[in-house]
Amino acid sequence: MRMFRNVFRRKMRAFLTIFGITxxxxxxxxxxxxxxxxxxxxxxxxxxxxxxVVVTDxxxxxxxxxxxPIGVGRVAEVESVPGVARATAGIWMLLDENGGMSMGVxxxxxxxxxxxxxxxxxxxxxxxxRDLTTAxxxxxxxGCDIAKALNAKVGGTIDLRGKPFKVVGxxxxxxxxxxxTVAVSLYDAQQLMYAQLPDIIQxxxxxxxxxxxxxxxxxxxxxxxxxxxxxxxxxxxVTASGPQVFVDQFKSMTKIFNSIIFGVALISLLVGGLSVVxxxxxxxxxxxxxxxxxxxxxxxxxxxxxxxLGESAFIGFLGGATGLLLGYVVSIVANxxxxxxxxxxxxxxxxxxxxxxxxxxxxxxxxxxxxxxxxARLKPVLAxxxx
Amino acid sequence: xxxxxxxTGAAGGQGAGAPSDSRTRHTRLIIETEEGTKTMKTIVSVKxxxxxxxxxxDNYVDALRGATVNIGSGEMVAIMGPSxxxxxxxxxxxxxxxxxxxxxxxxxxRRVDDLSTRATTKLLREEIGFIFQGFNLVxxxxxxxxxxxxxxxxxxxxxxSQTMAREALEAVGLAERAAxxxxxxSGGQQQRVAIARALVNKPAVIMGDEPTGNLDTASSAEVIDxxxxxxxxxxxxxxxxxxxxxxxxxxxxxxxxxxxxVTDDTSRLVAAAARDAERDxxxxx
Ligand SMILES: Nc1ncnc2c1ncn2[C@@H]1O[C@H](COP(=O)(O)OP(=O)(O)O)[C@@H](O)[C@H]1O
Ligand SMILES: [Mg+2]
Numbered sequence: 001m002r003m004f005r006n007v008f009r010r011k012m013r014a015f016l017t018i019f020g021i022t023x024x025x026x027x028x029x030x031x032x033x034x035x036x037x038x039x040x041x042x043x044x045x046x047x048x049x050x051x052x053v054v055v056t057d058x059x060x061x062x063x064x065x066x067x068x069p070i071g072v073g074r075v076a077e078v079e080s081v082p083g084v085a086r087a088t089a090g091i092w093m094l095l096d097e098n099g100g101m102s103m104g105v106x107x108x109x110x111x112x113x114x115x116x117x118x119x120x121x122x123x124x125x126x127x128x129x130r131d132l133t134t135a136x137x138x139x140x141x142x143g144c145d146i147a148k149a150l151n152a153k154v155g156g157t158i159d160l161r162g163k164p165f166k167v168v169g170x171x172x173x174x175x176x177x178x179x180x181t182v183a184v185s186l187y188d189a190q191q192l193m194y195a196q197l198p199d200i201i202q203x204x205x206x207x208x209x210x211x212x213x214x215x216x217x218x219x220x221x222x223x224x225x226x227x228x229x230x231x232x233x234x235x236x237x238v239t240a241s242g243p244q245v246f247v248d249q250f251k252s253m254t255k256i257f258n259s260i261i262f263g264v265a266l267i268s269l270l271v272g273g274l275s276v277v278x279x280x281x282x283x284x285x286x287x288x289x290x291x292x293x294x295x296x297x298x299x300x301x302x303x304x305x306x307x308x309l310g311e312s313a314f315i316g317f318l319g320g321a322t323g324l325l326l327g328y329v330v331s332i333v334a335n336x337x338x339x340x341x342x343x344x345x346x347x348x349x350x351x352x353x354x355x356x357x358x359x360x361x362x363x364x365x366x367x368x369x370x371x372x373x374x375x376a377r378l379k380p381v382l383a384x385x386x387x
Numbered sequence: 388x389x390x391x392x393x394x395t396g397a398a399g400g401q402g403a404g405a406p407s408d409s410r411t412r413h414t415r416l417i418i419e420t421e422e423g424t425k426t427m428k429t430i431v432s433v434k435x436x437x438x439x440x441x442x443x444x445d446n447y448v449d450a451l452r453g454a455t456v457n458i459g460s461g462e463m464v465a466i467m468g469p470s471x472x473x474x475x476x477x478x479x480x481x482x483x484x485x486x487x488x489x490x491x492x493x494x495x496x497r498r499v500d501d502l503s504t505r506a507t508t509k510l511l512r513e514e515i516g517f518i519f520q521g522f523n524l525v526x527x528x529x530x531x532x533x534x535x536x537x538x539x540x541x542x543x544x545x546x547x548s549q550t551m552a553r554e555a556l557e558a559v560g561l562a563e564r565a566a567x568x569x570x571x572x573s574g575g576q577q578q579r580v581a582i583a584r585a586l587v588n589k590p591a592v593i594m595g596d597e598p599t600g601n602l603d604t605a606s607s608a609e610v611i612d613x614x615x616x617x618x619x620x621x622x623x624x625x626x627x628x629x630x631x632x633x634x635x636x637x638x639x640x641x642x643x644x645x646x647x648x649v650t651d652d653t654s655r656l657v658a659a660a661a662r663d664a665e666r667d668x669x670x671x672x
Contacts, residue, residue, distance in 0.1 A: 298512030298540040
């Protein structure tokens with residue numbers, strides 16, 4: 001309370017200083033919430049790919065989702081490679097054929113032959129309804145974010161690339177890719193994909209052979225990265241991507257976001273910090289007499305430093321708390337506004353919240369150091385003569 | 388008349404075989420007054436203090452030029468003299484707020500003119516209380532908190548400090564104003580809060596720099612009475628720099644300064660029982 005009164009002696013100045021920190025922490029929280037969301041996506045992706053090898057058509061050249069089909073027939077081929085426990089064919093395609101812009105994970109349709117569902121370590125649980133079976137036709141299970149975008153309800157119907165699908169289940173939130181994915185049986189996915197192909201290609205292809213990738217599950221004790229190399233070495237015309245490929249890919253994404261946060265933190269450090277230094281220096285100057293009195297009645301160096309550091313930490317805390325609140329509200333509102341499109345862009349995690357406020361307090365303390373020591377070093381007699 | 392203070396080397400700790408330490412020395416002070424001779428323990432002893440303030444190149448002020456004075460335990464003395472003669476400078480040095488260029492300051496038998504910051508802080512907490520012309524209360528704190536602050540700095544717990552502060556405010560008759568902030572108090576009341584603050588750690592000496600300088604006559608009288616009462620009841624030594632003849636009149640002794648030296652001190656004995664009658668007596672010139 002006393003601290004409050006000391007800080008707010010000069011109301012306008014105190015508000016401006018706190019506001020400076022608020023802005024910095026606000027930016028930090030908003031950017032941080034975005035980065036936390038992305039980090040979670042990446043984390044989920046890394047976990048998903050950690051124990052498997054994704055085999056794609058060799059001509060595509062890149063890892064991950066490619067539109068150049070690989071034949072379902074090659075599943076047996078992949079399984080014949082030593083070290084592969086089982087392989088499974090799958091299709092992944094964009095929900096919207098025109099692509100469409102989206103932040104984070106693109107919305108997609110996935111179909112899988114489910115041959116290795118028991119080997120999959122990344123388990124999806126049902127929020128509502130039931131999971132798919134291989135025998136399902138015209139039936140979809142929807143991720144929880146995309147469900148909002150498509151307005152999908154269990155028992156309702158959604159439209160996938162012009163075809164109606166009955167929704168039988170919704171997956172529990174994973175905070176990563178499946179939240180933005182519609183799952184159908186491999187057969188349905190193949191039919192959807194086939195329908196999109198140009199006539200000439202359609203004539204050459206058996207829809208039942210369509211797959212965009214084959215996922216190989218290593219036998220126990222077999223390193224997935226090594227297995228990827230073995231597969232590429234053994235089979236002609238395939239690209240096999242082990243966990244490391246994804247880790248590397250994700251790492252560069254994380255790096256960008258982390259440097260953005262770092263940049264924001266640095267700017268707020270400068271702006272907020274300098275304004276705290278300024279405020280506290282002014283405050284020390286204005287209160288020279290008070291400091292003299294305190295020393296004359298027995299305040300030690302430490303007690304004076306403690307008092308002023310306490311005040312600047314308090315300023316930091318107030319700025320940090322309001323910045324956090326503001327950032328949190330904005331993130332929530334933005335998420336709500338974008339809910340209809342299925343995009344969840346911000347995630348204010350507890351560690352981010354605590355980190356942001358702690359950062360502001362540390363900033364306050366660090367900026368208070370010089371003024372506080374200056375205050376403590378004042379000779380009481382000079383301070384008392386000061387008018 | 389004979390002014391007078393003189394030192395004797397006598398007193399405790401100076402007998403045969405007692406440890407001799409150049410930093411501690413207990414002396415007695417003999418004050419000759421018209422009523423007779425009074426002997427007391429020396430509480431503050433200032434010897435040949437010099438202080439020069441450099442204002443610029445070849446430009447300086449000699450605020451003190453060998454000021455020497457002794458003050459006895461339990462005395463209430465006034466220091467008077469023209470403006471700029473070095474009264475505040477000397478008072479600040481007696482109270483360890485400032486250090487002389489040369490000379491000695493003894494407080495309660497100990498040499499204090501060259502103490503470390505830490506030792507000075509300890510002294511300010513335990514043995515010295517200050518009162519200022521401008522009251523110098525912390526404006527954001529209540530009367531009680533202002534007084535408690537001094538106790539807290541002295542290491543008392545918050546709770547204990549509050550209790551001590553309440554007692555001190557009671558002693559100056561302001562218990563019911565404890566929750567008020569300085570801006571809500573009259574000048575006289577603020578100065579009494581300042582006295583309570585100076586008093587709270589039960590110091591040996593309370594030093595005041597123009598304690599009535601900002602007060603009207605009525606408030607001055609109130610504050611002077613208060614200090615005199617505390618002095619007589621508790622034996623706390625008061626050293627008051629002042630221009631106010633009423634303050635001087637209430638004191639046992641008046642020390643005069645001019646141009647950085649003590650020129651004259653007039654001693655007078657005041658019997659505790661005869662306090663009120665005594666104030667009405669003619670002050671000895
Ligand atoms: N910090 C200082 N810097 C320069 N000169 C000072 C300072 N403090 C006091 N003085 C000078 O020293 C002299 C004595 O001052 P002071 O002790 O305050 O006098 P008094 O209290 O008797 O009016 C004055 O001439 C004053 O201007
Ligand atoms: Mg003065």
